[in-house]
Amino acid sequence: MNSVYDQLLVREHLSRATPSANLSELEETALREQVKQLLVDHNAVLIAHYYTSPVIQALAEETGGFIGDSLEMARFGARHPAQTLVVAGVRFMGETAKILSPEKRVLMPTLEATCSLDIGCDADEFSQFCDEHPEHTVVVYANTSAAVKARADWVVTSSIALQVVSSLHEQGKKILWAPDKHLGDYICRETGAEMLLWDGACIVHEEFKAKGILDLKKVHPTAAVLVHPESPASVVDVADVTGSTSQLLKAAGELPNDTLIVATDRGIFYKMQQENPNKIFLEAPTAGQGASCRSCAHCPWMGMNSLERMASSLKEGSDEIHIAPELIQNALIPLQKMLDFPKD
Structure with missing residues (x-):
């Protein structure tokens, strides 16, 4: 890449x-x-x-x-x-x-x-990448085009990625992962699986910084930190809870903390505040100040x-x-595996 x-x-x-x-x-x-x-x-x-x-x-x-x-x-x-x-x-x-x-x-x-993540994973380039590593099981994140999904063995969301890769690892499979390198690194560290990572990133989550979160924690020392695993490893390392959007929403309600620092797109605050009206939700700081950041915690x-x-x-x-109907048929195969994968 x-x-x-x-x-x-x-x-x-x-x-x-x-x-x-x-x-x-x-x-x-x-x-x-x-x-x-x-x-x-x-x-x-x-x-x-x-x-x-x-x-x-x-x-x-x-x-x-x-x-x-x-x-x-x-x-x-x-x-x-x-x-x-x-x-x-x-x-x-x-x-x-x-x-x-x-x-x-x-x-x-x-x-x-x-x-x-989608535009950074061109289907033709990705297919060539897969062809160069035929011994790997291809697992792609849902944030990809239909054509990339059709080339995969598995499609996963962040809510089940750990479980799917852990299961494949237990079967002795080597994993080719795309496109989010930060989520891939998180899964690799958590499961111990052998993973070959595509070099992609989410422009929202990549801008969160551990230092900014730790500085905010000094002002709000009782706050818990919620982090989406598309964030860099340094940010994940300071999290109290790391998970998908739905998992972070659940954690927001279950944690006893009345203040939560949230490192994901600020659009999630609508449901978080709706479900937890007595809690305070703070945006995790991004890499830039004002207009100097590309996303400022919200996907453009x-x-x-x-x-x-x-x-x-x-x-x-x-x-x-x-x-195209043929593309639908091919992409449905790895998607159906995801739908059929047993939940915890």
């Missing part, structure tokens, strides 16, 4: 990740009502990721939709009787929903919303999801996910 090239590629995509214009209260209310009616008119359901804006998460709740991580979003879409799924998140989430529900129409507020592509774009997609049928 050429990390300099990857950084330039991400920057090029970021240049197009323009946030939506700020709306007045009246404009926002009108758009919310419009989207609610459009969902009814098109037999559609809104499925939102934890990292989208509070406005979109609240709308999903109000309309009988769903808020969750990428896997649970796709599962909900497959179970729900609606014939149109509106996926508010980033593109790989819409693709996963389409793979699991190929008979349904899957719309997104914008197909431009992508992920640094998640920020592209908006009420305006959602209304436009429903009215016009635009930003629909299309995947």
Whole structure:
């Protein structure tokens, strides 16, 4: 992998990740009502990721939709009787929903919303990488394109990655892991598995710094630290709890601490605060100050999801996910392994 090239590629995509214009209260209310009616008119359901804006998460709740991580979003879409799924998140989430529900129409507020992990793992380059290491079992993170998933033996989310790799390690398998090197390193350290890591990273989680968290702990000495394992090892090492979005949400409710420092996308604060109204949640410091950081604890592509774009997609049928049937069949094989893997 050429990390300099990857950084330039991400920057090029970021240049197009323009946030939506700020709306007045009246404009926002009108758009919310419009989207609610459009969902009814098109037999559609809104499925939102934890990292989208509070406005979109609240709308999903109000309309009988769903808020969750990428896997649970796709599962909900497959179970729900609606014939149109509106996926508010980033593109790989819409693709996963389409793979699991190929008979349904899957719309997104914008197909431009992508992920640094996805664009940093080109399918052709990744396939060549796999061909060069045929003795390895290929395990890819859900944050990848349908084409990369189709090349894999397993697809995992952060909630089951440890268990899957541990199981493969016990079988004597060597692992080729992609694309997040920090999550891969965390899994390698936890399981002891022999792992070959692709050189990718999430622009949000890579910016958290251990020193900043420790400095914040000095101000809030009783605070617990919650960290997503896409963060660098130094950040994981200062965590009280390391886990996926759903695991961090659970920990936020179970920990006795009344103050929590959270090292993941700040979009998760909507559900954390909703479920724990008497607790204080603090953003873990990022690498930069103000505009000097690329993400400042919020994915710019998640920020592209908006009420305006959602209304436009429903009215016009635009930003629909299309995947070739053969690719769906191939990508479904490792995805189905993930769905069938027993939970703890």
